[in-house]
Amino acid sequence: MPQILSLALTDDHRRCDSLLAATETATSGNDWDAIVHDVEVLRETVERHFQFEEQVLFPQLEVRAPMAAGPTGVMRMEHEQMRQLMAELANAAQMQDKDTCIGVLETLHMVTQQHNAKEEAILYPMADDALQGQGTGDGNRACGGLTLDHLLDVSQLEPPEPMERVLDMLADMLAGDRLVMRHRRQPFPLYDILRRMGYQWQVSGSDGAFEVLIWPAGSETGEI
Numbered sequence: 001m002p003q004i005l006s007l008a009l010t011d012d013h014r015r016c017d018s019l020l021a022a023t024e025t026a027t028s029g030n031d032w033d034a035i036v037h038d039v040e041v042l043r044e045t046v047e048r049h050f051q052f053e054e055q056v057l058f059p060q061l062e063v064r065a066p067m068a069a070g071p072t073g074v075m076r077m078e079h080e081q082m083r084q085l086m087a088e089l090a091n092a093a094q095m096q097d098k099d100t101c102i103g104v105l106e107t108l109h110m111v112t113q114q115h116n117a118k119e120e121a122i123l124y125p126m127a128d129d130a131l132q133g134q135g136t137g138d139g140n141r142a143c144g145g146l147t148l149d150h151l152l153d154v155s156q157l158e159p160p161e162p163m164e165r166v167l168d169m170l171a172d173m174l175a176g177d178r179l180v181m182r183h184r185r186q187p188f189p190l191y192d193i194l195r196r197m198g199y200q201w202q203v204s205g206s207d208g209a210f211e212v213l214i215w216p217a218g219s220e221t222g223e224i
Contacts, residue, residue, distance in 0.1 A: 005057070005131065006124040008151045009049075013116045015153050015182060016046050019209075020109060023089075027101045035101070036093045041209050043086045050079045057127060065130040071123050078115045082108065153182040155209075163190050170199070170214070179214040186210055 023038040058072040085108045092100035152169055154162035166181055173179065181187075186203065194201055194214060202213045 005127045006120070009053075009057075009124055010120050011151055011153055012049050013120065015155070016042070016049060017112070017116075018156070019045055020105075020112065024105050024109070027093075027098065027105060030098075032093065032096050036090075037207065039086075039090050039093045041207075043090060045209070046082065046086065050083070054079065061123075061127050061130055065126060068123070068126055068130070071118075071126070075115070075119060075123060078111065082111060082115070085111065150177060150179045151182070152179060155182050155184045162187060163193070166190060166214070167193070170197075176216075181212045181214065183210050183212065184208045187212065 019038070019042040023035070023042050026035045026038045029035075054076060058068075058076070061068045062072060085104055089101060089104045089108065092104060150169060150173060152165060154165055157165070162181075162183060166179065166187075169179055185208070191201065198217050199214050200217045201215075204211050204213075
């Protein structure tokens, strides 16, 4: 069975990595409005990732594989460390303190890479083994009623590849699945195709960081 959790969460790590790199690049300049914006986008995106792990993945994994409590405990502590660093970064950006921004970003970069490596090498494979097939039989919905959904980041792709990737993934999804597409712009040509194919969608985000939640018309959905 495909390692759906590992693939989706690792892809989300790469998304956060790209936002961290963009923030580092912005900090080398003096456009403080852009720096503050990039810091907030980074902070919000990373927090969504943490919330999924802490509220959905870790509790389910600890039930199915009690030996995971040690690793998940370490990950929670590191989440708090990174939250504190991002709070310091946001404050430094508001104060236009470049030296502090650079110093905090260097530390955050190092801590993030070490954290991601541990999750991808140890925790995510453990989750694939413990949670795949739970409930619906679909590893991507291995967390009971709270779902990860299918994540697809096309923000770095050029047309028409984003549309092709979305349509390919929709064709492979099971009934009741949802797709969260991340893109740097709103894919307006895709919306008409989705409507004709019988899908609905909901858009959140702005300014180069959009998320489009896609689901079959007539089924229930929640917020992104």
